[in-house]
Amino acid sequence: MKGNEAIAEAAIRAGADAYFGYPITPQSEVLEYLMAEKPHERTGMVVLQAESEIAAINMVYGGAACGRKVFTSSSSPGISLKQEGLSYIAGAELPCLVVNVVRGGPGLGTIQPAQSDYFQATRGGGHGDYRVIVLAPYSVQEMADFVGMGFDLAFKYRNPAMILTDGALGQMMEKVLLKEQQPRMTEYPEWATTGKGTDREKNVITSLDLDSAGQEKFNRKIQDKYRQMKEEEVRFEVTECEDAEYLIVAYGTSARICQKSVQLARDKGIKAGLFRPVTLFPFPEKPLREMAEKVKGVLSVEMSAGQMVEDVLLAVNGRIKVGHYGRMGGILPTADEIVEALENKFAKK
Amino acid sequence: MTEEIIIAGFGGQGILSMGKILAYSGIMQEQEVSWMPSYGPEMRGGTANVTVIISDEPISSPIINKFDSAILLNQQSVDKFEKSVKPGGMLFYDGNGISRHPEREDISVYRIDAAEEASKMESSRIFNMIILGGFLKIKPLVKFDNVVKGLAESLPGRHHSLIPLNEKAIRRGMEIVKAVHEV
Missing domain, CATH: 3.40.50.920 (Rossmann fold)
Incomplete structure (x- = not known):
């Protein structure tokens, strides 16, 4: 199985609710595999080719706000386009998984493998003081394994997680042992905007706070999360x-x-x-x-x-x-x- | 045992699928395998190559620049990869369209005239399987039964009716491979 295909299959099996993406070499097999596999028939998972990378990441934002397990994938130039959305998702404290199958840059660059998006991935990528959990697989097996791990970490910290890989791992085939199918979630986190009756306060998902003191307080809170990640999640x-x-x-x-x-x-x-x-x-x-x-x-x-x-x-x-x-x-x-x-x-x- | 192989030629010759069948055959006999294509913007008519590693142990780097065996199916590939064969290694090529033949004295060279044979068998699509047969005759890395299983694994279901023809092509390749130079 190719690395890209392993990511796609692992996501179905991890009980993902939706994938939103837009094709770009060298990761188009993620979208192609999902389309061919018809996960809506297997688990009810939604697969949608958006009109652009920006649309895809904002669909992820929407899905994540509803507490769903959602993900997207792209390659370097496409990931740059997603940075605004990623910053908003981090600012709204929402979980999601993003896969970057890196190619050579800057600009449109080449379609061959590179690791030149390290700064972008590990320093947040978009604007504002935020970080993304970044997992770096080195085999097709880990490409598959890190999907479930990425979702788990994203939900644990209500923060985007990223699989940072490259064209070589995406295109390469190796043996891979896949996990058993996990059921999709039936209950959603208490912060999710799932519609409410009269029994609770409304949940608000936003990354906007016009009060600077409030915004600083929020920043301190997310910095505490990043400190906790440094204590507990190093691998x-x-x-x-x-x-x-x-x-x-x-x-x-x-x-x-x-x-x-x-x-x-x-x-x-x-x-x-x-x-x-x-x-x-x-x-x-x-x-x-x-x-x-x-x-x-x-x-x-x-x-x-x-x-x-x-x-x-x-x-x-x-x-x-x-x-x-x-x-x-x-x-x-x-x-x-x-x-x-x-x-x-x-x-x- | 670890065997590091490069297969290179024109896009459309079935380079990548031949590598895939070889890799799947390795899996069928419980070995570790990796299949690393040089993917590029080229499609049919461009250049294509794939590195296949079959090993009894976990594979360290799937990306290598020296090979135990090279299967080189056009002039550009012979020119580019002849020098990348490890001393004492093996080079396989098809004489069709080759004006500068492999020259190294410190490796074994085998010729499989598969393009000619494929046209006699009236299917250019089995070219790669004739080559695979020739290669496996000299280097029996994977058992014939496992190759057939590998074929079934790597071919989409709608093409399974072609498996007998592919088997025949592999057997024909085993017959027509000739040693040019052996060390």
């Missing part, structure tokens, strides 16, 4: 790190390639290990800091000009040398190149 994985002298930090497709680089480096006698952030926000700051204290150097590898490396630098906080190696515009780094970069930066005297 990461380490490979060959017990005796590592050099640490490679990479996520998503880069992390897959770096697994091979670690083997190649070890064949050459360089003790390398891989630290893979699974959540990009919250970034695994503390575990990386602890790990970095035991090594001689850290190399951040990304398909970008160097974005995650800023979080690595913040985590390490000047204690040891941090380097960056990246390819841009849709070019994938090779495992050999990465070993060479590691040697050039650290291992060569």
Whole structure:
């Protein structure tokens, strides 16, 4: 199964209520798969091709306001279009899942895989002081698994969650074990605008507060949520790190390639290990800091000009040398190149 | 065992579906597989390639630049990927339309004249299965039964009537593959 198809099938099985999207390479298979699969016949889930990305994210806003499990997907230029809606959804404290199958940028860029939307994803993306929970799968299996996890986190925090992946994982096929079908929700959260009788106060969903004091109070409240995420939701994985002298930090497709680089480096006698952030926000700051204290150097590898490396630098906080190696515009780094970069930066005297 | 394979040629030659059938065949015998296409704006007539990895162990990087076997089905692919075969590895190609043949001495080279054979069998659509047959004769990575199961898995139901023809094409490929140079 392709990564994009795995996301679509996992969403049906997670009991999603609706998908709103607009096609763009390299993620069109999400919409195509859902249309072909006719989930309205399987679970009653709605699938709708909107007239634009902006319409799609605002349909998500509407669905989320009703307390439904809703999601959308797109690729970089389309995700940029969705940022206004995302900011409103975060401002209205609503849960939703957004999938970004990243392609090379800026602008329309290329249709090939990239990781150059890291800043946009982890810093909020739209206007205002908000964050999005960002999950970074590195296999088709995780593409499927993170859909359910994304929905759960989004509802736990009433905040958008994003799967940040790229064209390589979207287009790639691997074996995947899918979860059993979960039923769609029959009861909705107490904040949802589902229509009311006379038995309760009305629920208001808005991101507007003209009173600055009120708006600051609201900001403090959502900042508390982001702090709680940093305490409770950090996820990461380490490979060959017990005796590592050099640490490679990479996520998503880069992390897959770096697994091979670690083997190649070890064949050459360089003790390398891989630290893979699974959540990009919250970034695994503390575990990386602890790990970095035991090594001689850290190399951040990304398909970008160097974005995650800023979080690595913040985590390490000047204690040891941090380097960056990246390819841009849709070019994938090779495992050999990465070993060479590691040697050039650290291992060569 | 880990086998890293690239299949490259023109769009429309059935490159991606051949890779898919190979990958599904691996799944049928409980192996780990990955199928990584170079997707692009090109469609029929453009270039297409796919990396397939079949392994007994979990696959680290699905994106690789050195291959155990290369199946190269046009001149551009031979020019581009001949150098990417690991020393001691294998290169398979179709002589049709090739003016500069593979030259490396440190790899085994096999020729499968599948385009010619497909026209004799009066179906250009089975070209890729003749190639697959030739490849599997030399490199029996997956059992014939599992390939047939893989075919059934990867072909949409409406095309299942074509499975016997595809089986025949695989068997024909096994007969016509010739060694050009062996190490």
